Amino acid sequence: MAKLNPGDRAPAFEAPDQNQKSVKRDDFQGRKLFVFFYPKANTSG
Numbered sequence: 738m739a740k741l742n743p744g745d746r747a748p749a750f751e752a753p754d755q756n757q758k759s760v761k762r763d764d765f766q767g768r769k770l771f772v773f774f775y776p777k778a779n780t781s782g
Contacts, residue, residue, distance in 0.1 A: 747772055 741747070747770060751761045762770070 747762050748764050750772075751759055754760050
């Protein structure tokens with residue numbers, strides 16, 4: 738995956754939120770979005 742820079746458009750994604758409701762990048766159209774990833778959360782790594 739290519740490295741993103743500040744201001745780049747986030748790649749399309751779909752993931753569950755804290756209530757297990759599916760959210761997509763396009764659900765936030767026209768709004769600023771901050772996405773924080775925990776790549777090793779809930780893993781043995």
